[in-house]
Amino acid sequence: MISISVIIVNYNAKYFLKNCLDSVLSSDMIEQVEIIVVDNNSSDGSSEMLHKEFPQVICLQNSENAGFSRANNRGVAIAKGDYILILNPDTVISETTLSEMLHFSKSQSDFGAAGVQFMDGSGKFLPESKRNFPNLKVAGAKLLGYSKYYYANHIQKETTEKIDILTGAFMFIKRSVYQEVGGFDEDFFMYGEDIDLSYRITKAGYHNHYVGSCKVLHFKGESTIKDKFYLTNFYGALSIFYKKHFPNNKALYMLIDALINAIISIKSISAPGASKAKEKFDSWVYLGDDDQFFEKLKLRFDASKGFKRRAIEDEIKEVEIIFFDSSFISYQDIIKSISNPLIQKVKKRIICRDHSFYLGSDASDERGEVVDL
Missing domain, CATH: 1.20.5 (Single alpha-helices involved in coiled-coils or other helix-helix interfaces)
Known part of the structure; x- marks a missing residue:
């Protein structure tokens, strides 16, 4: 029986998509989950990667970039789950995220949708996790660069409360509600469709919720060219x-x-350039248990400045970068460690389960870094 249908719209985010799928497939209730990826005519080999490495994932290929709303609606149209998770490819969820959200949703009356606490790749809280309805005061201030009213700062980030607006990077929605309100409005190509859907859910008499106890990594803006x-x-x-x-x-x-x-x-906003991978670090830590792979890292980077650990320790806060081996450490522990204030200033990178690359980001306004290994 399918309880949850995870819908991921992808556009040229192959490596982040692969890591995201690894995290979803690690779910403690994966037998009740189907994954549908809608690819918006990517040119980076995403579709080839999906068919080769994730045959269990349903892949819908668009012949053009159909936008976020249209692509999601196409995925939901074939979904079988009672609940839908709209999920960005540049996210990482933990093994318990889906079961936590399902349990929470079933405990609520008039449940419409729910969102989570987002963190960027450095472990910093992302304020768009909780937003207010964009009335004239809120919208005008936001357009002028003042975000105090745009974000729901009156809600503590670790709490769970009803909220006006959810973020499209992670929206856990009852499928019947999604269908009742008509899904995403396809007049929105990208951006704003989550505001519109959140608003229509509340107008229909349902409630949106912010679940602050559930943390999700969001390497924000990875597939966005800001022109x-x-x-x-x-x-x-x-x-x-x-x-x-x-x-x-x-x-x-x-x-x-x-x-x-x-x-x-x-206003002129240019796309941030891709980060140039460093080949040397002042000091680095590999969190994992694969001795052979650790030796490979030592050959790649400065062997005298790298060491291996099996768990986070206080002295790790003094190093320049930490590599989390996702084949050894659970995604739940990776997310918990990345949010640890003791290592807030340390660079963090997640090594893909097959050890073919690592990825991460150091700020929410920078493009993520992907390095082949």
Whole structure:
């Protein structure tokens, strides 16, 4: 019996997708889970990797980049689970994430959807984990670069509470609710569709929840090129939202449009360049138990500055980088360790289970690093 259908929309994020799938397949309830990947015409070999390495995953191939909303709706259309998890490919979940979310959802009356506490690759809390409804005050301040009202800062990050807006990188939704409200609005190509869906869920009489006890890694923005196309979609999503839900308040969306057009015309955001992999570190730690692979790392990096451990220890906070071997350490422990404040300033990288590459990021506004091994 399928309880949960995990829907992942992928666009040129092959390595992060592979690591994400490894984490989902490690779920303690994987026998009740189906995974559906909708690929938006990637050119990085994602589809070939999926067919070769993950034959148990259902892969739907789009002939063009259909956008986030349309691709997710296509995946949900064939889903069998009572619950849907909309999941980004640049995320890592723990072995208990799905069972925790399923247990929580079944304990709630009028459950609509739920989100989690996101952390970036450095272990820093991501405030978009919990957001307020974007009324004029909230949206206007956000457009002007002031985010105090945009994020639900009144909710403590470790608590569980009802919330207005969830994030599309992880949305755990009752399938019947998703179908009742019509799924993602395909007028949104990318960005804003999660605001719209969250709003329609609450309008239909259901509740959205923030589950702060459940932590998920999000290597934010890995597949996003922040050019004018990005700006138009990111900021333009608010305009689509207001025109859809408040069609008679022309003064409201005219003001929003004016702000958006001004921002797009004056704001230049370039895509961050890919990080150049370092070949030497001041000191490094391999957390794992594979002696042969450790020797390979010693040949790759400075052998005199690297050492092997089987668990996090206090002195590790003094090193430059930690390599977490996901074939040895559970994803739950990796997520817990990355969020450990003792190693907040230490670089962290996750080694893929087949030891073919490692990945990670050092900040939410930087592209993730992928290094072949």
